[in-house]
Amino acid sequence: MSVLTHARPTSRTTTYDQLTPFRQTLFDTAIADALDAAEAANATDYNRAMQRAAHAAGLTIPTGGEVTKCACTGCYCTAIFDTAAPGLRVIETTDYGLALHQxxxxADDHPTPVED
Ligand SMILES: [Zn+2]
Ligand SMILES: [Zn+2]
Structure with missing residues (x-):
């Protein structure tokens, strides 16, 4: 008999706080490079930077996948996750088509933006 849980696949999520300072720097640099590449509409560089970011965070993503840090405005969450993971919520999509995710x-506890 299966039991329903809210557990997420551990391979798809980590937290920034758990990374060593060295890996945090690698992650930040890779994400910054990804944003630059997105701005330049350079998909190859973008995908490469995302792979570096995932690697820095100890996550595995498919080619063309993305990782991001939780952009929640309701708490100080530092979760890092594959944007293809289930249960995420898009907070907003930026000019370059990059989405900010919770x-x-x-997304469960305090969905943003709050619909009014
Ligand atoms: Zn939050
Ligand atoms: Zn979060």
Whole structure:
């Protein structure tokens, strides 16, 4: 008999706080490079930078995949996750088509933006 849980696949999520300072720097640099590449509409560089970011965070993403840090405005969450993971919520999509995401926990607890 299966039991329903809210557990997420651990390979798809980590937290920034758990990374060593060295890996945090690698992650930040890779994400910054990804944003630059997105701005320049350079998909090859973008995908490469995303792979570096995932690697820095100890995550595995498919080619063309993306990782991001939780952009929740409702708490100080530092979750890092594959944007293809289930249960995420898109907070907003930026000019270059990059979406800001809430992690699954935040999306559950305090979805943003709040619909009024
Ligand atoms: Zn979060
Ligand atoms: Zn949150």
């Amino acid at each position: 992690c699954a926990d935040c």
